[in-house]
Amino acid sequence: MNSTNNDTQIERAGMPTDVSIITTYRCQMRCKMCDIWDHPTRKNEEIKPEDLEMLPKFKFANITGGEPFVRLDLEDIIEVMYTKAERIVISTSGWHTKKILKLAERFPNIGIRVSIEGLPIMNDDLRGREGGFDRGIRTLLSLKEMGINDIGFGQTVSNKNSHDLIPLYELSKSLGMEFATASFHNSFYFHRDDNIVTNIDEVTANFSELIERLMKENKPKSWFRAFFNLGLINYIRGNPRMLPCEAGTANFFIEPNGDVYSCNGLEERYWKETMGNIKECTSFEELWFSEQAEQVRQKVKTCPKNCWMVGTAAPVMKKYISHPSKWVLKNKVKSLMGRSICTDTVPICSVGQDPLQGDLRGGNNLISNIQASGLINDMPDDERLKLIDEIESENA
Numbered sequence: 081m082n083s084t085n086n087d088t089q090i091e092r093a094g095m096p097t098d099v100s101i102i103t104t105y106r107c108q109m110r111c112k113m114c115d116i117w118d119h120p121t122r123k124n125e126e127i128k129p130e131d132l133e134m135l136p137k138f139k140f141a142n143i144t145g146g147e148p149f150v151r152l153d154l155e156d157i158i159e160v161m162y163t164k165a166e167r168i169v170i171s172t173s174g175w176h177t178k179k180i181l182k183l184a185e186r187f188p189n190i191g192i193r194v195s196i197e198g199l200p201i202m203n204d205d206l207r208g209r210e211g212g213f214d215r216g217i218r219t220l221l222s223l224k225e226m227g228i229n230d231i232g233f234g235q236t237v238s239n240k241n242s243h244d245l246i247p248l249y250e251l252s253k254s255l256g257m258e259f260a261t262a263s264f265h266n267s268f269y270f271h272r273d274d275n276i277v278t279n280i281d282e283v284t285a286n287f288s289e290l291i292e293r294l295m296k297e298n299k300p301k302s303w304f305r306a307f308f309n310l311g312l313i314n315y316i317r318g319n320p321r322m323l324p325c326e327a328g329t330a331n332f333f334i335e336p337n338g339d340v341y342s343c344n345g346l347e348e349r350y351w352k353e354t355m356g357n358i359k360e361c362t363s364f365e366e367l368w369f370s371e372q373a374e375q376v377r378q379k380v381k382t383c384p385k386n387c388w389m390v391g392t393a394a395p396v397m398k399k400y401i402s403h404p405s406k407w408v409l410k411n412k413v414k415s416l417m418g419r420s421i422c423t424d425t426v427p428i429c430s431v432g433q434d435p436l437q438g439d440l441r442g443g444n445n446l447i448s449n450i451q452a453s454g455l456i457n458d459m460p461d462d463e464r465l466k467l468i469d470e471i472e473s474e475n476a
């Protein structure tokens with residue numbers, strides 16, 4: 081078979097576009113909503129840069145941990161991954177300022193996302209290390225001074241820190257940096273089963289205010305970001321996802337030991353199965369098109385969880401772009417008319433998903449889609465998809 085036919089076959093079967101590489105579970109932080117630091121990997125058991133040589137080409141690679149900058153060979157990992165991915169973003173605490181600046185000097189196109197969980201006192205309390213806020217911000221400011229453009233910070237909202245959502249958003253705007261949001265989740269990855277928002281009204285009110293402000297901006301990207309935040313409100317309320325989860329299709333995760341998972345939201349108490357291990361295959365295609373990988377994809381279709389994390393939200397926002405676009409159009413018009421954005425009702429977009437998916441709590445309120453056309457719909461699809469690509473990498 082010639083290479084053209086082979087490429088076409090792989091394309092039809094669906095090669096992934098995005099990868100998240102969990103380089104290590106070692107971390108110097110002591111976060112309250114994540115116990116990764118308490119379950120560190122052994123250095124000698126972590127995947128090596130050369131193990132990544134077998135990966136295919138991607139549009140986007142997220143390098144994460146633990147704290148990726150504890151790895152002494154991180155630059156080698158990035159070197160390999162630049163032969164694979166068009167864009168690379170490293171998620172970090174921002175603690176290791178010197179190492180981060182050194183890496184950025186060598187790879188000036190690198191994306192760096194620093195986790196900031198609140199204003200200084202709240203951040204340092206939640207992250208369990210005094211001075212974490214200072215170091216994170218100092219890292220970002222130094223990167224900016226060096227001329228590194230792909231930088232930003234993100235907040236994982238939990239019960240304690242949602243009142244810092246708006247101050248951090250305003251801080252990001254004044255610094256000219258992107259601001260990403262997430263909700264804390266339970267999963268094997270975080271070693272947590274009690275990451276549940278209990279002060280739902282307070283947290284969702286703060287997200288609603290953020291949505292209001294994002295919709296007032298003049299950037300279409302901010303409007304799609306507002307839609308993503310609406311998904312967080314929906315998640316916090318315990319509803320099925322606004323759009324289905326298709327983890328393990330466009331994207332996947334690699335564990336520090338080389339195991340491949342569809343996502344990092346799995347929990348043993350529901351299900352948790354690997355698609356294979358990159359160290360045990362002769363080629364990536366062997367793993368990706370295996371029966372085991374297909375079984376995982378089938379399980380994802382009926383996964384009872386309702387996670388809303390950018391890694392699995394962005395691909396379906398792109399795939400089913402007309403749904404976010406309709407919401408954006410309707411609510412941008414409302415915003416322009418000075419009316420507030422209603423976040424009481426969240427559109428669950430029916431795109432043929434299995435009703436069992438996200439049926440964790442028995443709720444499955446399929447709400448018919450918003451009828452709208454024009455404005456954002458006039459924007460060519462590739463432009464809208466690009467905006468979500470950007471949101472995805474900024475949230476990494």
Ligand code: SF4
Binds near residue numbers: 326344383384385
């Ligand atoms: S809903 Fe998706 S991201 Fe969440 S655990 Fe299930 S498969 Fe993973």
